[in-house]
Amino acid sequence: MAECIFCKIVSGEIPSKKVYEDDKVLAFGDLNPQAPVHVLIIPKKHIKSLDDINQEDVSLLGHIQWVAGKLAKDNNLPDGYRVVNNCGIDGGQTVAHLHYHLLGGRTFGWPPG
């Protein structure tokens, strides 16, 4: 996707603070962190949102969950953390490339705003 900023981060065209990479996913620091730890985990392939996944993407989503847990451990968050996917307009999604937020280092409220 030529105009997708997260695809440009995957290709290196836009710089990022990379914290993890493998053949399927990339994780990098959020530009506008909402917590002491705020990492975005994205698939390298362009998927617009959680609303656009197929059955063939199920293992990729499981892998992203595993990376989230690994990065939480790497960041020493023994008291917990939050993993968030914002989907579509009502979900508050602002970048149309599937991503999961890993947030930690403070206590979060519920319900979300």
Ligand code: AMP
């Ligand atoms: P969402 O609102 O769930 O779509 O989240 C998009 C996130 O991407 C926001 O938290 C932004 O701060 C973050 N973001 C946007 N552009 C960049 C960028 N170039 N590098 C890192 N994070 C970004």
Ligand code: ZN
């Ligand atoms: Zn993309």
